[in-house]
Amino acid sequence: MDYPSWGFYPVIKNQSVYTVPSRNAQIPSFGSSSLPRGLGRSYGDSCLNEDGTLLLSNQLTHFISFDENTGILRCEAGISFDEILQFAVPRGWFLPVTPGTKFVTVGGAIANDVHGKNHHRAGNFGHHVLSFELIRSTGERIVCSRSSHSDFFFATIGGLGLTGLITWAEFRLTKILSSSITQEQIQFNSLSEFFVLSEQSEKEFEFTVSWVDCVTDSKDVRGIFIRGNYSDSAESNSLSVHKTETFKNIPLFFPDWILNSFSIRAFNELYYRKNLTSRKRNIVHYEPFFYPLDSIYNWNKIYGKRGFLQYQFVIPYKQDAGAALKEIFNLLKRSQMGSFLAVLKTFGSIPSEGLLSFPKEGVTLALDFPNHGETLYRTLEQCDQIVRSVKGAVYPAKDARMSKESFAEFYPRINEFEKYIDPNFSSSFWRRVK
Template sequence: MELSWTRYPRLEHRKVLTLYDRFANLPKTEAFFLPHGNGRSYGDVCLNEDGMLLHTRRLDRFIAFDQATGRLRCEAGVLLKEILDLVVPQNWFLPVTPGTQFITVGGAIANDVHGKNHHCAGSFGNHVTCLELLRSDGQRIVCNMDKAMDWFTATIGGLGLTGLITWAEIQLIPVANPWMLVQSRRFSSLVEFWEINQEAEHRWPYTVAWFDCLSAGRGQGRGIYLAGQHAPITENLPQRHSRSLRFPLDPPFSLINPLSLRLINALYYHKPLKSEPVLSHFEPFFYPLDGLLDWNRIYGRRGFFQYQCVLPPEAAQEGIKTMAKKIAASGQGSFLAVLKTFGKIPSRGLMSFARSGVTLALDFPNCGPMTMRLFNELDAIVGNASGSLNPSKDARMSAQMFKNSFPNWEHFTDFIDPKFSSSFWRRVNK
């Protein structure tokens, strides 16, 4: 049984291939193939029921790194963490990073992931300078924005369907040290969030907000705004004491419930904050959840969902307010509730999720029909606002919703490898 990060859905696969040399000569079978990176997607985009998964973690070699220019070429199964371990001591950093460093370069490209700096850097694909795509007929396509551009733009955000990315080259950004300067501010309502955000986006390259999804009435939309930048050259950097814990068991039910959540949220909202920016190591700033390994098990055996949408700028304020009310009234939701604006830099991918607007992401324990009912209500708000859901966080959106949100889907089908498919793709093309 292969699982994605949410441990839902649970799908049987025919076979899982892990050897690199096999990819060059795929076995003859009627089954479909799908690349699988580190399984950090939240739904079925990395799953392929009854088909074959091509595990890419063995594609783990660095090919070239130019320390003077920050250009890095590596195989597609290399983890972002492995890149950071190599390049941060040499004063380089990833140009875009999601909220976990345990994803592969192939997964970052295929889902065209975004980070806290979307408003000034776009998404991961904007920083890929070249990649190689291996098709099931053995053809190798080396592509970028100048060469075989149609394959390049189909593969960025291409959900693993255009073939196997074997290697990629990315342009890193320079940093002075591994530290960040971080400013945290409490906000008491969504109105205050919009005010802070408007000002902060001009000043800070990294911004994100946590909000208390259960708080209703006067506390509705309260949260904490986080803004950061790479620390300049500074003397007297603090000592880093890094330590990861592991969530040790599979509880039969979710430990996240309205009672525990109200308590956690209230404690978090009222935690002491410094009025001045403070130094923080990049790991707790970018990857707070990585500090508790296997945290996804907290949600119990039924797993969980993430609901992530983006609403266009003109519809965002009203839409997010309505969604926040619905979520608070439902009593569902989790500690992870993130609000972030996406900027105007266009994504290169035909099917990229990130686009100008505001994104809201929340985790929900899988409480069966009750959770589905809430999602259907949220879908209606997103649909009316001409917004979209994120395929890499999805296990249930309808075919109609998908096609409305990704108008290039039909053109994209021209680039799908005839031997590749996924559970996600079959579900949204029913």
């Protein structure tokens, strides 16, 4: 069985796997490097280990304890957010932070210090983690928290699985009265409008995000701003869980020619006009609000056998974020590199705790590109230069091509982080950037 990344790029030719049988098991010596592997939703090569071994966590799926009064959950690291939601939502609890898919494991969420639509209120997932057990290749087991082995705690949060294997974790859930979200969708027609909406919305709304049309002929950017809160409406006070069996499936790779500048432009135009009402308010279940793409199983095959790259970066507010964003949008237009899915949002002022955590106060943009090869790689390298010039960063969990020089500039604490890497752990990503 192959274990590719979610973007199907880069292609790994030689990779062994070992299923960790239980949280009490030792890690065997393989004579090559090891890397923990969850559900493989990292887009680039941070979840790949060419000529090494992947430590599969798909047997580490047990709930250990749950306090219904405090919302503190302890579970094994291979449990997915999907499974946690099925357990927690009927009890009136929800994930404190969730990315755009529920098909990530707890271990993967910690290793990538994932963020979501509520960063301005809740920070990263790591902010809600209380403790976890880390097993090293020597057999040593370290229970890490902010008060015990805190150095390993902060190195492992956002540490890309390189400090050891997380066997279990304890974190705090969020209390909810309803599994529905009251959302508003608002059109905007410039970056300045986006920033005004963001500033206004973060004061009153738990969740904010926007879709942007990055291939429009307009000189500025247009899009749909989405904001929401857990619903307190009388007609939406149920605690219904999502239905996983209704997924659509993409069984085969789409032909490469389907995704081109014309189809991307047409999609963006239709999506924008579909939401042509300047402001729309409705109540939706958490499933389509947080996880719209989860309803399409294997949606990553839409991009064809060559795969795709997601490019996500953050630009600090103290720099001229608007000018840098416009420069990147204009570069992409000149290069004719369109994106079906372009997501723009802000990060709040809660500082990240992990040594390699991605979020910082500012604005972040995520873009999906069909893999056009060297033309795309050169364009993204130019984007890196713009991000570097304003002291921003690119997200390692979604990267497949940034240079060593860029990584060192984006993450100035890498020398400190290296002290905590397990000597027998590595990844294709780490060998590329170091």
